[in-house]
Amino acid sequence: xxxxxxxxxxxxxxxxxxxxxxxxxxxxxxxxxxxxxxxxxxxxxxxxxxxxxxxxxxxxxxxxxxxxxxxxxxxxxxxxxxxxxxxxxxxxxxxxxxxxxxxxxxxxxxxxxxxxxxxxxxxxxxxxxxxxxxxxxxxxxxxxxxxxxxxxxxxxxxxxxxxxxxxxxxxxxxxxxxxxxxxxxxxxxxxxxxxxxxxxxxxxxxxxxxxxxxxxxxxxxxxxxxxxxxxxxxxxxxxxxxxxxxxxxxxxxxxxxxxxxxxxxxxxxxxxxxxxxxxxxxxxxxxxxxxxxxxxxxxxxxxxxxxxxxxxxxxxxxxxxxxxxxxxxxxx
Numbered sequence: 001x002x003x004x005x006x007x008x009x010x011x012x013x014x015x016x017x018x019x020x021x022x023x024x025x026x027x028x029x030x031x032x033x034x035x036x037x038x039x040x041x042x043x044x045x046x047x048x049x050x051x052x053x054x055x056x057x058x059x060x061x062x063x064x065x066x067x068x069x070x071x072x073x074x075x076x077x078x079x080x081x082x083x084x085x086x087x088x089x090x091x092x093x094x095x096x097x098x099x100x101x102x103x104x105x106x107x108x109x110x111x112x113x114x115x116x117x118x119x120x121x122x123x124x125x126x127x128x129x130x131x132x133x134x135x136x137x138x139x140x141x142x143x144x145x146x147x148x149x150x151x152x153x154x155x156x157x158x159x160x161x162x163x164x165x166x167x168x169x170x171x172x173x174x175x176x177x178x179x180x181x182x183x184x185x186x187x188x189x190x191x192x193x194x195x196x197x198x199x200x201x202x203x204x205x206x207x208x209x210x211x212x213x214x215x216x217x218x219x220x221x222x223x224x225x226x227x228x229x230x231x232x233x234x235x236x237x238x239x240x241x242x243x244x245x246x247x248x249x250x251x252x253x254x255x256x257x258x259x260x261x262x263x264x265x266x267x268x269x270x271x272x273x274x275x276x277x278x279x280x281x282x283x284x285x286x287x288x289x290x291x292x293x294x295x296x297x298x299x300x301x302x303x304x305x306x307x308x309x310x311x312x313x314x315x316x317x318x319x320x321x322x323x324x325x326x327x328x329x330x331x332x
Contacts, residue, residue: 007325011123011135014144015192020223023153023167023196029321030154030314031165037073037317047076047327050107055081055098056138057113062287062312063138063147067110070319076327079106098122099129108134108327116141134326139185148286149189151318155311156241159282170197170224176235177204178267179245179294181211182256186286187245191218191226200224205235206267209256232267236276243284244269244294260293270296274305282307 007025036044052071056064064080071078079101092100098109109126111119123135139145156175157165175194181187181204194202201224204211208230219226229235236242247263257263274281283299284307291297300306 010127010132010326011119011137012146012322012326013120013123013135013137015146015149015189016144018192018196020167020196023150023193025325026150026318026321027154027157027165027167029325030150030317031158033073033320033324034158034314034317036320037313043073043075045075046324047071047074047107050076050327051079051105052076052108052110052323052327053079053081053101053104053106054138055101055109055111057081057083057094057111057118058139060112060138062315063112063145066312066315067138067147067319067323070316070323071108073316073320074323074327076108076323079104094118095122095125098125102126102129102131102133106133108136108323110136110138111140112138113140116143136322136326141185142183142188143185144189145185145286146189147315147319147322148186149193150322151311151314152186152190152243152284152286153193154318155284155307155314156282158310158314159307167197170194171199173240174201174203174238175241175243176239177202177243177245178232178235178269179206179210180247181206181215181245183210183248184245188218190243191215195219195222195224195226198223201227203227203229203235203239205229205232207257207263232273233276236273239277239281241282241284242269242274242277243286245286246288247290247294260290264293268292268294268296269299271299271302271305274299281305284308284311286311 054064054067068078111122119135119137119140126133126135137146157169160169177187216228283305285295289300
């Protein structure tokens with residue numbers, strides 16, 4: 001098990017200020033837990049006696065289930081919150097809800113909310129109260145989704161070196177992210193993680209309405225390089241990895257796209273389009289997937305090209321690592 005003696009971060013709200021050392025600690029710790037998950041007995045006592053509260057104010061399947069399983073694999077007690085059946089319907093504020101869970105003895109709070117800034121506000125309140133509670137952002141509005149970006153990074157690095165996944169493996173790699181960049185918190189977190197290695201190239205591609213120029217400054221001063229494309233081909237040319245994002249159909253009411261069919265014709269990832277990439281290219285998608293829109297159905301199910309199922313598996317190990325590091329867990 002990687003030690004957590006170098007880990008000092010109480011909260012994980014954003015990856016914007018993550019250091020290379022922190023990325024490598026997460027990757028190495030996640031790899032240790034990946035080995036744990038391969039055993040017959042997949043549980044360790046690392047967080048025994050601690051309480052992890054999953055406060056999801058927004059619907060979620062993969063992230064919520066992954067965090068809940070991760071906490072249980074670490075032997076933590078879990079509390080699961082659902083907004084529709086909570087006192088929020090009676091007028092309770094979000095901060096008061098968090099304080100209620102604090103009073104129950106919660107040590108770690110995993111928070112998802114449709115509005116940007118909510119996990120950060122709760123973290124600030126916990127610090128003001130000197131509660132020594134760690135807050136982990138599980139997705140807030142159009143801000144960030146750190147654990148998803150970290151599991152994407154882990155999935156990529158694990159493929160490149162299964163024995164020692166680490167950040168510098170991205171040094172000479174070209175990675176393309178295609179789709180609805182504008183509304184994607186996954187993309188924002190991945191921009192920080194995938195440009196954290198010197199020599200890495202991250203290429204964003206999408207129609208101008210879904211990839212405004214405001215993303216360009218996010219590459220300023222980063223160790224890796226960031227490029228924007230309003231056509232798909234330059235982003236795919238020579239790419240080692242292609243990540244396609246869910247096209248959020250609810251945005252169609254804003255007339256940002258003519259039609260889903262036209263989007264697929266211009267930016268959908270297909271087997272033919274991958275011919276532009278490296279011969280051993282791999283495809284990722286954070287899910288949920290609109291089959292036949294952002295990615296062809298046959299490509300999604302091809303185990304030789306798709307890393308989508310590996311992303312889901314990586315999610316448990318990475319979230320175990322994050323909870324372990326934030327909770328100051330005992331050596332497992």
